[in-house]
Amino acid sequence: MTFNDRIFGILLLVLAVAYGWGASQFPEPFGGAEAIGPETFPYLLAAVLGLSSLYLIVRPDPDNAWPWSRTGVELLIAMVVLVFYAALLEPLGFIVSTALAVGTLCWRMGAAPLRAFATGAISGVVVFLLFSYALDLSLPLGLLSFLEVS
Incomplete structure (x- = not known):
């Protein structure tokens, strides 16, 4: 049943990439580049989601079921x-x-x-x-x- 976790991990990885890409499309804030802009939090979420999904792909639970x-x-x-x-x-x-x-x-x-x-x-x-x-x-x-x- 490790197949289920891998499918879910791949779907979450696609979501993480899409979420990170969406954050990169935010317009640049008025006044130039800031250290923390509106895209910072979505980038962090995309990174955590991406790392978590990679873990699911590489180390799936051996006995899970949908x-x-x-x-x-x-x-x-x-x-x-x-x-x-x-x-x-x-x-x-x-x-x-x-x-x-x-x-x-x-x-x-x-x-x-x-x-x-x-x-x-x-x-x-x-x-x-x-x-x-x-x-x-x-x-x-x-x-x-x-x-x-x-």
Whole structure:
């Protein structure tokens, strides 16, 4: 069954390369090159994902099996949610898309819908504030662009 891990590792490696390439397409920040720009975090994620996927390819678990039961369905739902999250990040903005994605994932893990989406909304606002004010990195506001301060 080591074949399953290798397939998954190859898929994750393709995702890591695509993610790193996508980060390289970010426009250069105003004011020239910075030590830490908007592409830094995605580059780090792509590197970690790439190294992890290489580990799966080289050293697969000898007795794993694909979870074709309810767990497999939940994993597929989580992947679909994350794809939609990435697609809706620009049009809806970070806070709204994060609230929807985190809320949906929490709900799928068994939380009550109200608590799940409250957690998503709080997570979106807190992370947005951390990135915007503590790290001085901008995230898309999308639907909430009226909150942007000039």
